[in-house]
Amino acid sequence: MFLPSVLAASNLVKVQPGLIFWTLITFVIVAIVLKMKAWGPILSLVEEREKQIASSIESAKRERAEAEKLLADQKTAIAEARREAAEMMRRNTQEMEKFREELMAKSRKEAEELKLSARREIDEQKAKAIAEVRSMAVDLAMEVAGKLISERMDDSKQRALAEQFVQGLPLNGTSATGAVRRTA
Amino acid sequence: MRKAMVLFASLFAATAWAAGSEDDVPGYILHHVVDSPSFEIEVPLSAPIHLGEIPPIHIPLKADGCALRMTDHGQEVPGLTEGCLDLSITKHTVMMWLAALLLMATLFIWSNRDKTKLVPRGAGANLIEMLVLFVRDELAIKNIGKEEGPRYVPYLLTAFFFVLFMNLLGLVPWMATATGNLAVTASLALCTFVITQAAGIRAAGLGGYLKHLTGGVAPWLWPIMIPVEVLGLFTKPFALTMRLFANMLAGHIVLFFLLGLIFILGHPAVALVSVPFAFAIYLLELFVAFVQAYVFTMLSALFIGMSVAMGHHHDDHGHESEVGPSHDHGKAHHV
Numbered sequence: 001m002f003l004p005s006v007l008a009a010s011n012l013v014k015v016q017p018g019l020i021f022w023t024l025i026t027f028v029i030v031a032i033v034l035k036m037k038a039w040g041p042i043l044s045l046v047e048e049r050e051k052q053i054a055s056s057i058e059s060a061k062r063e064r065a066e067a068e069k070l071l072a073d074q075k076t077a078i079a080e081a082r083r084e085a086a087e088m089m090r091r092n093t094q095e096m097e098k099f100r101e102e103l104m105a106k107s108r109k110e111a112e113e114l115k116l117s118a119r120r121e122i123d124e125q126k127a128k129a130i131a132e133v134r135s136m137a138v139d140l141a142m143e144v145a146g147k148l149i150s151e152r153m154d155d156s157k158q159r160a161l162a163e164q165f166v167q168g169l170p171l172n173g174t175s176a177t178g179a180v181r182r183t184a
Numbered sequence: 185m186r187k188a189m190v191l192f193a194s195l196f197a198a199t200a201w202a203a204g205s206e207d208d209v210p211g212y213i214l215h216h217v218v219d220s221p222s223f224e225i226e227v228p229l230s231a232p233i234h235l236g237e238i239p240p241i242h243i244p245l246k247a248d249g250c251a252l253r254m255t256d257h258g259q260e261v262p263g264l265t266e267g268c269l270d271l272s273i274t275k276h277t278v279m280m281w282l283a284a285l286l287l288m289a290t291l292f293i294w295s296n297r298d299k300t301k302l303v304p305r306g307a308g309a310n311l312i313e314m315l316v317l318f319v320r321d322e323l324a325i326k327n328i329g330k331e332e333g334p335r336y337v338p339y340l341l342t343a344f345f346f347v348l349f350m351n352l353l354g355l356v357p358w359m360a361t362a363t364g365n366l367a368v369t370a371s372l373a374l375c376t377f378v379i380t381q382a383a384g385i386r387a388a389g390l391g392g393y394l395k396h397l398t399g400g401v402a403p404w405l406w407p408i409m410i411p412v413e414v415l416g417l418f419t420k421p422f423a424l425t426m427r428l429f430a431n432m433l434a435g436h437i438v439l440f441f442l443l444g445l446i447f448i449l450g451h452p453a454v455a456l457v458s459v460p461f462a463f464a465i466y467l468l469e470l471f472v473a474f475v476q477a478y479v480f481t482m483l484s485a486l487f488i489g490m491s492v493a494m495g496h497h498h499d500d501h502g503h504e505s506e507v508g509p510s511h512d513h514g515k516a517h518h519v
Contacts, residue, residue: 022271035338035342046313
Protein backbone atom coordinates (compact mmCIF):
# COMPACT_ATOMS: atom_id res chain seq x y z
CA MET A 1 0.00 0.00 0.00
CA PHE A 2 2.83 2.35 0.89
CA LEU A 3 5.40 1.47 -1.73
CA PRO A 4 3.12 1.74 -4.77
CA SER A 5 1.95 5.16 -3.73
CA VAL A 6 5.57 6.27 -3.27
CA LEU A 7 6.37 5.07 -6.72
CA ALA A 8 3.24 6.67 -8.08
CA ALA A 9 4.13 9.97 -6.48
CA SER A 10 7.42 10.31 -8.25
CA ASN A 11 7.22 13.90 -7.09
CA LEU A 12 9.27 12.82 -4.08
CA VAL A 13 12.50 12.60 -6.01
CA LYS A 14 11.48 14.76 -8.94
CA VAL A 15 13.73 17.76 -9.41
CA GLN A 16 11.68 20.72 -10.55
CA PRO A 17 13.78 23.06 -12.69
CA GLY A 18 11.61 25.96 -11.52
CA LEU A 19 12.50 25.41 -7.91
CA ILE A 20 16.20 25.16 -8.78
CA PHE A 21 15.90 28.46 -10.58
CA TRP A 22 14.15 30.14 -7.66
CA THR A 23 16.49 28.64 -5.10
CA LEU A 24 19.56 29.90 -6.94
CA ILE A 25 18.07 33.37 -7.33
CA THR A 26 16.96 33.50 -3.70
CA PHE A 27 20.26 32.20 -2.42
CA VAL A 28 22.30 34.68 -4.43
CA ILE A 29 20.09 37.59 -3.34
CA VAL A 30 20.19 36.49 0.30
CA ALA A 31 23.96 36.03 0.13
CA ILE A 32 24.53 39.48 -1.39
CA VAL A 33 22.13 41.27 0.95
CA LEU A 34 23.44 39.54 4.05
CA LYS A 35 27.05 40.08 3.05
CA MET A 36 26.44 43.79 2.75
CA LYS A 37 24.06 44.24 5.66
CA ALA A 38 24.93 41.55 8.17
CA TRP A 39 28.16 39.59 7.70
CA GLY A 40 30.25 42.61 6.81
CA PRO A 41 29.30 44.66 9.88
CA ILE A 42 29.30 41.68 12.24
CA LEU A 43 32.64 40.34 11.06
CA SER A 44 34.33 43.72 11.00
CA LEU A 45 33.01 44.42 14.48
CA VAL A 46 34.26 41.06 15.69
CA GLU A 47 37.65 41.60 14.09
CA GLU A 48 37.90 45.04 15.61
CA ARG A 49 37.01 43.61 18.99
CA GLU A 50 39.58 40.85 18.62
CA LYS A 51 42.19 43.41 17.68
CA GLN A 52 41.24 45.56 20.63
CA ILE A 53 41.33 42.63 23.03
CA ALA A 54 44.73 41.57 21.72
CA SER A 55 46.08 45.09 22.02
CA SER A 56 44.53 45.45 25.47
CA ILE A 57 46.21 42.28 26.62
CA GLU A 58 49.46 43.43 25.07
CA SER A 59 49.31 46.83 26.72
CA ALA A 60 48.25 45.30 30.01
CA LYS A 61 51.30 43.04 29.85
CA ARG A 62 53.51 45.99 29.01
CA GLU A 63 52.04 48.10 31.78
CA ARG A 64 52.41 45.30 34.24
CA ALA A 65 56.06 44.87 33.35
CA GLU A 66 56.50 48.60 33.68
CA ALA A 67 54.77 48.63 37.04
CA GLU A 68 56.90 45.76 38.20
CA LYS A 69 60.02 47.59 37.12
CA LEU A 70 58.82 50.72 38.89
CA LEU A 71 58.06 48.72 42.00
CA ALA A 72 61.53 47.18 41.95
CA ASP A 73 63.01 50.65 41.50
CA GLN A 74 60.93 51.93 44.34
CA LYS A 75 62.02 49.07 46.53
CA THR A 76 65.70 49.66 45.83
CA ALA A 77 65.16 53.37 46.39
CA ILE A 78 63.51 52.71 49.74
CA ALA A 79 66.27 50.34 50.76
CA GLU A 80 68.82 52.94 49.70
CA ALA A 81 67.05 55.64 51.68
CA ARG A 82 66.79 53.42 54.71
CA ARG A 83 70.48 52.56 54.50
CA GLU A 84 71.33 56.24 54.14
CA ALA A 85 69.19 57.17 57.10
CA ALA A 86 70.84 54.51 59.21
CA GLU A 87 74.23 55.72 58.07
CA MET A 88 73.28 59.28 58.94
CA MET A 89 72.03 58.23 62.35
CA ARG A 90 75.23 56.37 63.02
CA ARG A 91 77.31 59.33 61.90
CA ASN A 92 75.19 61.69 63.98
CA THR A 93 75.62 59.69 67.15
CA GLN A 94 79.32 59.47 66.46
CA GLU A 95 79.53 63.17 65.97
CA MET A 96 77.47 63.84 69.05
CA GLU A 97 79.68 61.58 71.06
CA LYS A 98 82.76 63.30 69.72
CA PHE A 99 81.29 66.72 70.36
CA ARG A 100 80.31 65.73 73.86
CA GLU A 101 83.75 64.43 74.57
CA GLU A 102 85.31 67.56 73.17
CA LEU A 103 83.01 69.69 75.24
CA MET A 104 83.79 67.70 78.34
CA ALA A 105 87.51 67.94 77.70
CA LYS A 106 87.25 71.64 77.10
CA SER A 107 85.24 72.32 80.21
CA ARG A 108 87.52 70.12 82.23
CA LYS A 109 90.50 72.06 80.95
CA GLU A 110 88.82 75.34 81.68
CA ALA A 111 87.97 74.24 85.17
CA GLU A 112 91.53 73.13 85.61
CA GLU A 113 92.77 76.51 84.44
CA LEU A 114 90.33 78.27 86.68
CA LYS A 115 91.52 76.21 89.59
CA LEU A 116 95.10 76.95 88.77
CA SER A 117 94.55 80.68 88.47
CA ALA A 118 92.56 80.69 91.69
CA ARG A 119 95.35 78.89 93.42
CA ARG A 120 97.83 81.35 92.02
CA GLU A 121 95.68 84.21 93.20
CA ILE A 122 95.38 82.64 96.61
CA ASP A 123 99.13 82.20 96.79
CA GLU A 124 99.67 85.75 95.71
CA GLN A 125 97.18 87.06 98.18
CA LYS A 126 98.64 84.86 100.83
CA ALA A 127 102.09 86.14 100.08
CA LYS A 128 100.83 89.67 100.08
CA ALA A 129 99.01 89.14 103.35
CA ILE A 130 102.03 87.53 104.90
CA ALA A 131 104.13 90.46 103.73
CA GLU A 132 101.63 92.87 105.16
CA VAL A 133 101.43 90.99 108.42
CA ARG A 134 105.14 90.94 108.49
CA SER A 135 105.44 94.68 107.97
CA MET A 136 102.72 95.31 110.51
CA ALA A 137 104.58 93.10 112.95
CA VAL A 138 107.73 95.15 112.36
CA ASP A 139 105.79 98.33 112.95
CA LEU A 140 104.27 96.94 116.10
CA ALA A 141 107.59 95.69 117.25
CA MET A 142 109.02 99.04 116.45
CA GLU A 143 106.31 100.80 118.38
CA VAL A 144 106.61 98.42 121.28
CA ALA A 145 110.25 98.80 121.05
CA GLY A 146 109.83 102.56 120.88
CA LYS A 147 107.64 102.60 123.94
CA LEU A 148 110.03 100.43 125.79
CA ILE A 149 112.85 102.59 124.74
CA SER A 150 111.19 105.88 125.68
CA GLU A 151 110.40 104.66 129.20
CA ARG A 152 114.03 103.78 129.91
CA MET A 153 115.58 106.79 128.29
CA ASP A 154 117.28 107.92 131.45
CA ASP A 155 119.37 104.94 131.63
CA SER A 156 122.63 106.16 130.54
CA LYS A 157 123.53 103.08 128.67
CA GLN A 158 120.42 103.22 126.62
CA ARG A 159 120.87 106.89 126.07
CA ALA A 160 124.09 106.21 124.60
CA LEU A 161 122.65 103.58 122.33
CA ALA A 162 120.03 105.98 121.08
CA GLU A 163 122.51 108.62 120.49
CA GLN A 164 124.61 106.17 118.66
CA PHE A 165 121.54 105.26 116.56
CA VAL A 166 120.72 108.79 115.86
CA GLN A 167 124.20 109.51 114.87
CA GLY A 168 124.06 106.57 112.59
CA LEU A 169 120.98 107.95 110.77
CA PRO A 170 121.34 109.63 107.43
CA LEU A 171 121.03 113.39 107.55
CA ASN A 172 118.11 113.77 105.16
CA GLY A 173 115.09 111.51 104.17
CA THR A 174 112.12 110.09 105.82
CA SER A 175 113.97 108.10 108.36
CA ALA A 176 115.56 111.30 109.70
CA THR A 177 112.26 113.05 110.03
CA GLY A 178 110.74 109.94 111.56
CA ALA A 179 113.54 109.86 113.90
CA VAL A 180 113.10 113.53 114.58
CA ARG A 181 109.42 113.12 115.26
CA ARG A 182 110.08 110.19 117.44
CA THR A 183 112.61 112.12 119.32
CA ALA A 184 110.29 115.08 119.76
CA MET B 185 2.76 16.69 34.36
CA ARG B 186 1.64 13.19 33.58
CA LYS B 187 -1.98 14.23 33.71
CA ALA B 188 -1.27 17.02 31.29
CA MET B 189 0.41 14.56 28.95
CA VAL B 190 -2.55 12.18 29.06
CA LEU B 191 -4.93 15.06 28.44
CA PHE B 192 -2.82 16.24 25.55
CA ALA B 193 -2.63 12.76 24.11
CA SER B 194 -6.34 12.11 24.38
CA LEU B 195 -7.11 15.46 22.81
CA PHE B 196 -4.79 14.55 19.99
CA ALA B 197 -6.41 11.15 19.69
CA ALA B 198 -9.87 12.63 19.61
CA THR B 199 -8.83 15.00 16.90
CA ALA B 200 -7.26 12.17 15.02
CA TRP B 201 -10.31 10.00 15.44
CA ALA B 202 -12.62 12.71 14.28
CA ALA B 203 -10.55 13.35 11.19
CA GLY B 204 -9.96 9.67 10.66
CA SER B 205 -12.29 9.36 7.77
CA GLU B 206 -9.45 9.44 5.24
CA ASP B 207 -7.43 6.33 5.81
CA ASP B 208 -4.88 6.75 3.07
CA VAL B 209 -2.03 7.44 5.51
CA PRO B 210 0.91 7.13 3.04
CA GLY B 211 -0.89 9.33 0.60
CA TYR B 212 -1.49 11.87 3.32
CA ILE B 213 2.17 11.82 4.37
CA LEU B 214 3.39 12.17 0.82
CA HIS B 215 0.98 14.99 0.24
CA HIS B 216 2.62 16.78 3.14
CA VAL B 217 6.26 16.28 2.34
CA VAL B 218 6.28 16.77 -1.42
CA ASP B 219 6.04 20.09 -3.17
CA SER B 220 2.75 21.18 -4.63
CA PRO B 221 1.41 24.25 -6.37
CA SER B 222 -1.55 24.56 -4.01
CA PHE B 223 -1.61 26.05 -0.54
CA GLU B 224 -3.82 24.82 2.24
CA ILE B 225 -4.14 25.14 5.98
CA GLU B 226 -5.39 22.23 7.99
CA VAL B 227 -7.77 22.94 10.84
CA PRO B 228 -8.43 20.26 13.47
CA LEU B 229 -11.92 18.74 13.35
CA SER B 230 -12.74 20.27 10.00
CA ALA B 231 -11.76 20.17 6.38
CA PRO B 232 -8.51 21.87 5.29
CA ILE B 233 -8.83 25.44 4.11
CA HIS B 234 -7.57 25.89 0.58
CA LEU B 235 -5.80 29.17 0.06
CA GLY B 236 -5.86 28.75 -3.68
CA GLU B 237 -2.97 28.69 -6.09
CA ILE B 238 -0.52 31.20 -7.42
CA PRO B 239 -0.94 31.42 -11.19
CA PRO B 240 1.62 29.09 -12.79
CA ILE B 241 4.51 30.56 -14.73
CA HIS B 242 5.25 28.46 -17.78
CA ILE B 243 7.91 29.55 -20.21
CA PRO B 244 7.72 27.59 -23.44
CA LEU B 245 11.15 26.96 -24.89
CA LYS B 246 9.66 25.94 -28.22
CA ALA B 247 6.41 26.69 -29.90
CA ASP B 248 3.49 25.34 -27.93
CA GLY B 249 5.88 23.58 -25.54
CA CYS B 250 3.75 24.18 -22.47
CA ALA B 251 0.50 22.81 -23.73
CA LEU B 252 -1.06 20.74 -20.92
CA ARG B 253 -1.52 17.11 -21.67
CA MET B 254 -3.65 14.51 -20.07
CA THR B 255 -2.08 11.62 -18.17
CA ASP B 256 -3.33 8.96 -15.76
CA HIS B 257 -2.92 11.38 -12.80
CA GLY B 258 -4.73 14.24 -14.43
CA GLN B 259 -3.37 17.25 -16.26
CA GLU B 260 0.40 17.51 -16.46
CA VAL B 261 2.81 20.15 -17.61
CA PRO B 262 5.50 18.87 -19.98
CA GLY B 263 9.00 18.71 -18.52
CA LEU B 264 12.05 20.75 -19.37
CA THR B 265 13.25 18.20 -21.91
CA GLU B 266 9.94 18.47 -23.67
CA GLY B 267 10.36 22.19 -24.13
CA CYS B 268 8.63 23.81 -21.15
CA LEU B 269 10.32 25.69 -18.32
CA ASP B 270 8.00 25.61 -15.32
CA LEU B 271 8.80 28.52 -13.02
CA SER B 272 5.61 28.24 -10.98
CA ILE B 273 5.70 29.45 -7.41
CA THR B 274 5.10 26.32 -5.38
CA LYS B 275 4.68 25.61 -1.68
CA HIS B 276 8.40 25.03 -1.18
CA THR B 277 9.29 28.18 -3.11
CA VAL B 278 7.10 30.19 -0.79
CA MET B 279 8.58 28.45 2.26
CA MET B 280 12.07 29.20 1.01
CA TRP B 281 11.20 32.85 0.50
CA LEU B 282 9.61 33.00 3.91
CA ALA B 283 12.75 31.50 5.42
CA ALA B 284 14.89 34.00 3.51
CA LEU B 285 12.77 36.92 4.72
CA LEU B 286 12.79 35.66 8.30
CA LEU B 287 16.54 35.18 8.10
CA MET B 288 17.16 38.66 6.77
CA ALA B 289 14.75 40.23 9.26
CA THR B 290 16.32 38.35 12.16
CA LEU B 291 19.81 39.32 11.16
CA PHE B 292 18.90 42.94 10.54
CA ILE B 293 17.26 43.23 13.92
CA TRP B 294 20.07 41.54 15.79
CA SER B 295 23.06 42.80 13.92
CA ASN B 296 21.87 46.38 13.71
CA ARG B 297 23.32 47.64 16.93
CA ASP B 298 25.48 50.45 18.12
CA LYS B 299 28.58 50.03 15.98
CA THR B 300 30.76 51.85 18.49
CA LYS B 301 30.10 49.19 21.09
CA LEU B 302 32.23 46.18 20.30
CA VAL B 303 30.46 43.82 22.67
CA PRO B 304 27.01 42.53 21.68
CA ARG B 305 24.11 43.07 24.05
CA GLY B 306 21.10 40.83 24.49
CA ALA B 307 20.45 37.17 23.80
CA GLY B 308 19.71 37.59 20.08
CA ALA B 309 22.81 39.57 19.18
CA ASN B 310 24.95 37.25 21.28
CA LEU B 311 23.44 34.14 19.72
CA ILE B 312 23.98 35.46 16.20
CA GLU B 313 27.52 36.43 16.99
CA MET B 314 28.22 33.09 18.62
CA LEU B 315 27.00 31.23 15.51
CA VAL B 316 28.89 33.59 13.21
CA LEU B 317 32.09 33.08 15.19
CA PHE B 318 31.52 29.33 15.24
CA VAL B 319 31.19 29.21 11.46
CA ARG B 320 34.22 31.44 11.02
CA ASP B 321 36.56 29.78 13.51
CA GLU B 322 35.45 26.16 13.61
CA LEU B 323 34.34 25.68 10.01
CA ALA B 324 36.02 28.20 7.73
CA ILE B 325 39.40 28.67 9.35
CA LYS B 326 39.80 25.07 10.53
CA ASN B 327 38.95 23.56 7.13
CA ILE B 328 40.24 26.17 4.72
CA GLY B 329 43.08 27.75 6.60
CA LYS B 330 43.94 31.03 8.21
CA GLU B 331 44.85 32.89 5.01
CA GLU B 332 42.14 31.72 2.64
CA GLY B 333 39.44 30.93 5.20
CA PRO B 334 38.04 34.41 5.85
CA ARG B 335 37.35 34.90 2.13
CA TYR B 336 34.71 32.15 2.17
CA VAL B 337 33.14 33.02 5.52
CA PRO B 338 30.26 35.09 4.09
CA TYR B 339 29.27 32.26 1.74
CA LEU B 340 29.45 29.64 4.49
CA LEU B 341 27.49 31.87 6.85
CA THR B 342 24.77 32.42 4.29
CA ALA B 343 24.57 28.71 3.54
CA PHE B 344 24.46 27.81 7.23
CA PHE B 345 21.75 30.27 8.19
CA PHE B 346 19.70 29.77 5.04
CA VAL B 347 19.63 25.99 5.50
CA LEU B 348 19.03 26.38 9.23
CA PHE B 349 16.07 28.68 8.74
CA MET B 350 14.51 26.45 6.08
CA ASN B 351 14.97 23.44 8.36
CA LEU B 352 13.45 25.21 11.35
CA LEU B 353 10.59 26.68 9.34
CA GLY B 354 9.60 23.15 8.37
CA LEU B 355 9.06 22.36 12.05
CA VAL B 356 6.55 25.14 12.49
CA PRO B 357 2.94 23.88 12.16
CA TRP B 358 1.36 24.50 8.73
CA MET B 359 4.75 25.19 7.21
CA ALA B 360 6.73 22.91 4.90
CA THR B 361 10.39 21.98 4.74
CA ALA B 362 11.99 23.43 1.66
CA THR B 363 15.23 21.54 2.41
CA GLY B 364 13.22 18.32 2.14
CA ASN B 365 13.04 18.98 -1.59
CA LEU B 366 15.69 17.60 -3.89
CA ALA B 367 15.65 20.68 -6.14
CA VAL B 368 16.44 23.00 -3.25
CA THR B 369 19.28 20.94 -1.81
CA ALA B 370 20.66 20.35 -5.30
CA SER B 371 20.73 24.09 -5.93
CA LEU B 372 22.49 24.75 -2.65
CA ALA B 373 25.00 22.03 -3.43
CA LEU B 374 25.44 23.60 -6.87
CA CYS B 375 26.39 26.87 -5.18
CA THR B 376 28.99 25.05 -3.10
CA PHE B 377 30.21 23.28 -6.23
CA VAL B 378 30.70 26.56 -8.08
CA ILE B 379 32.46 28.14 -5.11
CA THR B 380 34.65 25.07 -4.71
CA GLN B 381 35.76 25.12 -8.35
CA ALA B 382 36.33 28.87 -8.21
CA ALA B 383 38.45 28.38 -5.09
CA GLY B 384 40.46 25.69 -6.86
CA ILE B 385 41.07 27.84 -9.93
CA ARG B 386 41.93 30.77 -7.72
CA ALA B 387 44.42 28.77 -5.68
CA ALA B 388 46.06 26.77 -8.46
CA GLY B 389 45.42 28.91 -11.52
CA LEU B 390 43.44 27.61 -14.46
CA GLY B 391 46.41 25.57 -15.65
CA GLY B 392 46.97 24.02 -12.26
CA TYR B 393 43.29 23.33 -11.93
CA LEU B 394 43.13 21.53 -15.26
CA LYS B 395 46.37 19.73 -14.50
CA HIS B 396 44.83 18.49 -11.29
CA LEU B 397 42.01 16.97 -13.29
CA THR B 398 44.60 14.74 -14.96
CA GLY B 399 45.60 13.44 -11.55
CA GLY B 400 49.24 14.15 -12.26
CA VAL B 401 49.82 10.80 -13.95
CA ALA B 402 51.51 9.96 -17.21
CA PRO B 403 49.58 11.17 -20.28
CA TRP B 404 48.71 7.68 -21.46
CA LEU B 405 46.71 7.20 -18.22
CA TRP B 406 44.70 10.34 -18.74
CA PRO B 407 41.72 8.65 -20.40
CA ILE B 408 41.23 6.73 -17.19
CA MET B 409 42.19 9.45 -14.77
CA ILE B 410 40.21 12.37 -16.13
CA PRO B 411 36.78 10.68 -15.89
CA VAL B 412 37.65 9.54 -12.37
CA GLU B 413 38.63 13.03 -11.31
CA VAL B 414 35.61 14.63 -12.97
CA LEU B 415 33.39 12.07 -11.30
CA GLY B 416 35.10 12.95 -8.02
CA LEU B 417 34.17 16.58 -8.56
CA PHE B 418 30.50 15.72 -8.85
CA THR B 419 30.25 13.18 -6.06
CA LYS B 420 30.89 15.87 -3.49
CA PRO B 421 27.91 18.10 -4.30
CA PHE B 422 25.85 14.97 -4.86
CA ALA B 423 26.66 13.83 -1.31
CA LEU B 424 25.71 17.27 -0.03
CA THR B 425 22.43 17.19 -1.93
CA MET B 426 21.37 13.74 -0.82
CA ARG B 427 22.45 14.10 2.80
CA LEU B 428 20.44 17.24 3.49
CA PHE B 429 17.43 16.14 1.43
CA ALA B 430 17.22 12.64 2.91
CA ASN B 431 17.71 13.79 6.48
CA MET B 432 15.05 16.45 6.39
CA LEU B 433 12.59 14.31 4.44
CA ALA B 434 13.10 11.23 6.58
CA GLY B 435 12.58 13.12 9.84
CA HIS B 436 9.28 14.50 8.68
CA ILE B 437 8.09 11.17 7.30
CA VAL B 438 8.88 9.50 10.63
CA LEU B 439 7.06 12.27 12.47
CA PHE B 440 3.99 11.94 10.30
CA PHE B 441 4.10 8.17 10.32
CA LEU B 442 4.14 7.94 14.12
CA LEU B 443 0.99 10.02 14.19
CA GLY B 444 -0.40 8.07 11.23
CA LEU B 445 -0.08 4.87 13.27
CA ILE B 446 -3.20 5.99 15.11
CA PHE B 447 -5.19 5.74 11.92
CA ILE B 448 -3.48 2.65 10.58
CA LEU B 449 -4.12 0.74 13.80
CA GLY B 450 -7.47 2.40 14.09
CA HIS B 451 -7.68 2.91 17.83
CA PRO B 452 -7.39 6.17 19.83
CA ALA B 453 -5.32 4.45 22.54
CA VAL B 454 -2.42 4.24 20.10
CA ALA B 455 -2.11 7.99 20.54
CA LEU B 456 -0.87 7.40 24.11
CA VAL B 457 2.24 5.85 22.61
CA SER B 458 2.63 7.55 19.29
CA VAL B 459 2.09 11.14 20.44
CA PRO B 460 4.94 11.05 23.02
CA PHE B 461 7.09 9.32 20.41
CA ALA B 462 6.23 11.95 17.85
CA PHE B 463 7.03 14.62 20.42
CA ALA B 464 10.43 13.05 21.03
CA ILE B 465 11.06 12.86 17.28
CA TYR B 466 10.04 16.50 16.99
CA LEU B 467 12.68 17.46 19.55
CA LEU B 468 15.16 15.30 17.69
CA GLU B 469 14.20 17.08 14.47
CA LEU B 470 14.90 20.43 16.11
CA PHE B 471 18.36 19.13 16.87
CA VAL B 472 18.72 17.65 13.39
CA ALA B 473 17.77 21.02 11.87
CA PHE B 474 20.91 22.48 13.47
CA VAL B 475 23.06 19.44 12.82
CA GLN B 476 22.20 19.30 9.12
CA ALA B 477 22.84 23.02 8.68
CA TYR B 478 26.16 22.45 10.44
CA VAL B 479 27.01 19.39 8.35
CA PHE B 480 26.15 21.12 5.09
CA THR B 481 28.34 24.10 5.99
CA MET B 482 31.11 21.93 7.36
CA LEU B 483 31.25 19.78 4.23
CA SER B 484 31.13 22.88 2.04
CA ALA B 485 34.06 24.31 3.99
CA LEU B 486 35.86 20.98 3.73
CA PHE B 487 35.40 20.82 -0.04
CA ILE B 488 36.52 24.41 -0.46
CA GLY B 489 39.48 23.68 1.81
CA MET B 490 40.43 20.64 -0.30
CA SER B 491 40.17 22.75 -3.43
CA VAL B 492 42.36 25.48 -1.94
CA ALA B 493 44.85 22.91 -0.66
CA MET B 494 44.96 21.39 -4.15
CA GLY B 495 46.53 24.62 -5.40
CA HIS B 496 49.21 24.59 -2.74
CA HIS B 497 49.64 20.88 -3.13
CA HIS B 498 50.46 21.27 -6.80
CA ASP B 499 53.24 23.70 -6.07
CA ASP B 500 55.02 20.95 -4.17
CA HIS B 501 53.99 18.38 -6.67
CA GLY B 502 56.07 19.84 -9.49
CA HIS B 503 59.30 18.82 -7.81
CA GLU B 504 58.14 15.33 -7.07
CA SER B 505 57.21 14.53 -10.64
CA GLU B 506 60.75 15.34 -11.72
CA VAL B 507 62.14 12.80 -9.31
CA GLY B 508 59.80 10.05 -10.21
CA PRO B 509 56.23 8.97 -10.63
CA SER B 510 55.75 8.63 -6.87
CA HIS B 511 52.48 10.32 -6.25
CA ASP B 512 50.58 11.14 -3.11
CA HIS B 513 47.60 12.64 -4.72
CA GLY B 514 45.33 11.24 -2.07
CA LYS B 515 46.91 13.47 0.52
CA ALA B 516 44.95 16.46 -0.64
CA HIS B 517 41.76 14.63 0.14
CA HIS B 518 42.70 14.00 3.72
CA VAL B 519 43.52 17.53 4.66
